[in-house]
Amino acid sequence: MWIKFSTVSGLIIVGSGTIDSRGSSFWELNLKASQRPTALHISKCDNLRINGITSIDSPKNHISIKTCNTVAISNINLFAPETSPNTDGIDISDSTNINIFDSTIQTGDDCIAINSGSSNINITGINCGPGHGISVGSLGAGGAEAKVSDVQVTHCTFNQTTNGARIKTWLGGQGYARNISFTDITLVNTKNPIIIDQHYIDKGRLTEESAVAISNVKFVDFRGTSSNKNAITLKCSETTHCVDVVMDGIDITMANGGKPKVNCQYVDGESSDTDLMRDCFKNNTSS
Structure with a gap:
C-alpha cells in the first residue's frame, strides 16, 4: 500500500490534494494484482471520514475499506485509464454502516465493489464511468461462505461502463446476498445495465451445485441507453434460484435505437412493467 491506516478511531482525511500513485509503471510490468499496491488502505477503523481528495493512477484499487464501522466518503475523485x-475505485469488505456519496469514479474496474462481510451500505450520487459499474461481489470464491446485506444504491449514473448494477457470485459458494436495491439510475451507453450472475466458475469446482443465495433484490427506475442488445441478464442457479427480485420502472433503449432483450434463468420475481420484464419472470426456468 502507498498509504495505510490500521486500528484507528475518528480518522479524518480531508483536502483538495491529489494522490498520484504512478500506476503505469506497474501496469507495464504485467504484475499480478497481489504484487501491486493500493493507494489508500484503511482497516480496523471506526468513525472514518474522507472528503475532497483525488486519487489518480493507482496500481491496483484506489481505496480499500476493511473491517471498519461507520464511514463517510464524499466529494472524492478517482481516476485511472x-x-x-x-x-477498482472503492473496495469494501467486512465493514458496516458505510456511506459513499457525491463522487466521480473513472477507472478500469469496478467503481465500487461490495465484498463479503459488508452490511448497511448506502451509495448515492456517484458518477461512474468508464469502469465496470457498482458491484456486489464477487462472492463465494473457492467455496467460501459470503454474507452481504442491506445495500442501497441510488441516484447514480453509469456512463459508458461495462456493467451498471451487478451482483456476481461463484458456483460452489455459500451464504447470502440479500436486501439489495438499485434505484433512480441513469444509463449512458452502458454495456450491461443490469446483471446478476451466479455462474462465476472456479476450474476446480465445475461440478458444484451450491451457490450464494440471492434474495430481496430491487431494480427500480432505470432509464437511458444500452450498448448491448442483451441489456438485462439475470443468470441464476438452477439449484439456488434468485428469489424476490423486483423490476419496476425499467426504461432502457438501445443506443442505436433498437429494442433491447432480457435474458432470464431461474429467477423468481415480479414486475409491473409490460412486455419484456413480465415475460422474463414467467418464462425463465430453462437457459
Whole structure:
C-alpha cells in the first residue's frame, strides 16, 4: 500500500490534494494484482471520514475499506485509464454502516465493489464511468461462505461502463446476498445495465451445485441507453434460484435505437412493467 491506516478511531482525511500513485509503471510490468499496491488502505477503523481528495493512477484499487464501522466518503475523485487492470475505485469488505456519496469514479474496474462481510451500505450520487459499474461481489470464491446485506444504491449514473448494477457470485459458494436495491439510475451507453450472475466458475469446482443465495433484490427506475442488445441478464442457479427480485420502472433503449432483450434463468420475481420484464419472470426456468 502507498498509504495505510490500521486500528484507528475518528480518522479524518480531508483536502483538495491529489494522490498520484504512478500506476503505469506497474501496469507495464504485467504484475499480478497481489504484487501491486493500493493507494489508500484503511482497516480496523471506526468513525472514518474522507472528503475532497483525488486519487489518480493507482496500481491496483484506489481505496480499500476493511473491517471498519461507520464511514463517510464524499466529494472524492478517482481516476485511472479504462484499460488499467484491477483499478477498482472503492473496495469494501467486512465493514458496516458505510456511506459513499457525491463522487466521480473513472477507472478500469469496478467503481465500487461490495465484498463479503459488508452490511448497511448506502451509495448515492456517484458518477461512474468508464469502469465496470457498482458491484456486489464477487462472492463465494473457492467455496467460501459470503454474507452481504442491506445495500442501497441510488441516484447514480453509469456512463459508458461495462456493467451498471451487478451482483456476481461463484458456483460452489455459500451464504447470502440479500436486501439489495438499485434505484433512480441513469444509463449512458452502458454495456450491461443490469446483471446478476451466479455462474462465476472456479476450474476446480465445475461440478458444484451450491451457490450464494440471492434474495430481496430491487431494480427500480432505470432509464437511458444500452450498448448491448442483451441489456438485462439475470443468470441464476438452477439449484439456488434468485428469489424476490423486483423490476419496476425499467426504461432502457438501445443506443442505436433498437429494442433491447432480457435474458432470464431461474429467477423468481415480479414486475409491473409490460412486455419484456413480465415475460422474463414467467418464462425463465430453462437457459
